[in-house]
Amino acid sequence: MTFAELGLRPELVRAVGGAGYTTPTPIQERGIPVALDGRDLIACAQTGTGKTAAFLLPILHRLAGGPPARRPRALVVTPTRELAAQIGEMAELYGAHLRLRSAVVFGGVGLEPQTRRLRRGLDLLVATPGRLLDHLRQGHAHLDRVEAVVLDEADRMLDMGFLPDVRRILGALPEKRQNLFFSATMPDEIEDMIRRTTKDPAMLEVARRATPVGAVSQIVHPVAATGKKDLVAWLLRKPEMGQTLVFTRTKARANQLAKRLDRSGRRVAAIHGNKSQSARTRALAGFRDGRIDTLVATDIAARGLDVDGISHVVNFDLPTVPEDYVHRIGRTGRAGASGHAISLAAPEERPQLAAIERLVGRAIPKEIVPGFAPADAPAAPAAAPRPRSHSSRPGGGHRRRSATGSGRPATRGSRPAAARRRASR
């Protein structure tokens, strides 16, 4: 299948060719024809599947067919500033040969330049929910001409507490419109909202729900909570650790860890919600072009981060919501490259680990790094085969734990967990 065969305008086919895409990804192959037909679409797809092009290409195709607009004819709502900016860039890239105008609005920066941009007129608006509502309230944005709306990363919007805002935005749209909804997972609240909003939608699910990208190798290092910083510093000294994205549970922990790693000779930056937009943009640009080799981030800050060439994702803290594990490790192993996910698990994080293993449907191999064993590390079960250690590790002869985690009941990504996590950011 080629992009031309999907029924896209030649200008779009040319643009994706220019971007280096030769064949559509599964979500594109299956989603684009449905969207071009004007049907509603619900897609379970994670970052890294090519979902952005799967919604932008049919949207641009539609927009190119209409008269130039003053008010937006298509709207993309996405949870974070970084995602909004990336989608805006993608829209420019794919629309390079079309005469369309797009604008991106998100919070954390001044309203005024965005307002001026909105006044100049546009075909496509990409927005985060809160800032879009601000512009709507002040009469700078008008959604009465919107023919197609995309909700990107709907589950993340739920996590971030944006669902009421999203409902308000949907309520401000014309009744007759096309809905394209994308979510990595389908929590009940999202499914409810989607079912109420869409008409006879096509349902697509690429890859199994919340299953990590196959190209990513995964390992867990059991370690005492107090030993985590030293272990990460030790891991990062290995030559194979290239561009590395490190996740922490909270902003404070991201800052502390970044400071510690800075002293260990890595070129480190931290991104999280407390950083100014310009600091985040600078850190991301540095990470993209290699001036920074270690980016420490919280889940929300790293959401949708689209950087090729991340060799390793390190979970300094395990996520409290298991789905985040999948989002995190999807940052590596992009575009056919191999990727590695390393998770540090303190004894008190065993319930989270068990929940993650339930979600991904398998046990993740455990390996204690010599010198970093948690105090309560049980001896490997006598009956279990003990694989030999890698010869590259100092000391050698370390043990592997049984692969099944604690056996405690798994905690699903429940509301309290999501609420707790929000509160800590």
Ligand code: AMP
């Ligand atoms: P996404 O899932 O939208 O975040 O896209 C992940 C990455 O895949 C982005 O860097 C895109 O530029 C890239 N991409 C999207 N579609 C294709 C394609 N058909 N062929 C190659 N790369 C693609």
